[in-house]
Amino acid sequence: MRAIVLLVLLVLLCAVVAGPTAATPEVTFNREIVPLLQQHCQECHRAGGGAPFVLERYEHVYQRRDKILESVEKRHMPPWKAVSGYGDLLGERRLSDAEIATVARWVAGGAPEGAPGDRPAPRKFANAAGIAAPDVVLRPEQSFTVPARGGDLYRCFSVQTSFDEDRYFSAADVVPGNSKIVHHVLAMVDREGHSAHIPSRDGLPGYPCFGGPGFRIDGYLGGWAPGARPWILPEGVAMLLPKGARVVFQLHYHNPRLTAETDRTELRLRAAPGPVQRRLRFMRVGQFQLRIPAGEPRHAIEAGLVVGRPMRIIAIHPHMHLLGREMKVWAKASDDSVTPLIYIDDWDFNWQGFYFYRTPVALPVGSWIELTAAWDNSAANPRNPNKPPRNVYWGERTVDEMGHAAILYTFEDETADQPR
Ligand code: HEC
Known part of the structure; x- marks a missing residue:
């Protein structure tokens, strides 16, 4: 009698376990996961994209499947700090609940690769250069080396400009020199040149700066973080770079690696094409x-x-x-x-x-x-x-x-x- 009850229980259990898998089709890497990675992850998780590892090949994604699932379920990835629906923001990065469920089903089902024929062509990304032919390129005088295991390091670099008139720019693109260590960048205007007098304190290029550049800024000329796009201003709007101003780059470096890494980040600017109606x-x-x-x-x-x-x-x-x-x-x-x-x-x-x-x-x-x-x-x-x-x-x-x-x-x- 007891054996029969046990058998019935066992059969029921099998039915419960097998049920959903039998009813819903299998999720495979090639068919469902690759398109999802292409759309939501590879902007950063590709060579030169700014994220610490690439999410392209099956073996690599398979190895990280548990971390991937955790990061999307907790909505740590893709990174987007603004609460969805509050403010009509451009380029929101967000997985739908259905997409998260797909990742969960893939992992639960053993994370199979699937048929090669199901796999879409690799996504093509535009070159790192968002502004193809910049009118002006600014960069720190020297490159900067972040030591091995340097952790987080905040450094400002002040650059003297030499235009003989005020300049107006309609687009700005910050291009990290070394995407392995650059975490984010701000480019700021220093009209009076105060930043020239801030001491380096350690003899290295630039000066330490954590939460601000150490002077009152006169505007922004661009910014970058992994996944960021160039700044393209609405028609007729332009950023002013006053004659004789300095431009200060604030760099947040992160180098957990065992080797020192060197960076020289640059700012590419496009001159305002027509009359400037409104200043940013x-x-x-x-x-x-x-x-x-x-x-x-x-x-x-x-x-x-x-x-x-x-x-x-x-x-x-x-x-x-x-x-x-x-x-x-x-x-x-x-x-x-x-x-x-x-x-x-x-x-x-x-x-x-x-x-x-x-x-x-x-x-x-x-x-x-x-x-x-x-x-x-x-x-x-x-x-x-x-x-x-x-x-x-x-x-x-x-x-x-x-x-x-x-x-x-x-x-x-x-x-x-x-x-x-
Ligand atoms: C906008 C750039 C960007 C996008 C898009 C992005 N990531 Fe990331 N990801 C990063 C960076 C940078 C890190 C390194 C950790 C950090 O700086 O927060 C990271 C770290 C991770 C990590 C390890 C840390 C953790 O949270 O467990 C995982 C896993 C990960 N990403 C998965 C994904 C997946 C999956 C997607 C797509 C659904 C995705 N990422 C989309 C930039 C991005």
């Missing part, structure tokens, strides 16, 4: 005095500013340091209608960049741009650089904090003969 401007919304008490698990702030001239927001760049946890920015019109701009609910200092809007966001006079941000200064925060926690103040060093969003925008009422 920037402003910051946030707080520039902070005191985040030691041990405080959620220190929150609010900030805002009123729009005094009709404007259009083109891009946004949230900025906090290691203790940052969340930031939300929105615009409120005088009739109380709200336009979401960006929401990051799991801040990661390693994944910051400029987010461009699919269509520039028009804000009439009288609108408010509002921002909330929060930090975790408790001992439970694994990213807390102070052990035990200390009071943290506003500043640019690793142990300081910042809390603002830089906003790239144009004024609607600006005219061609008076773009400044």
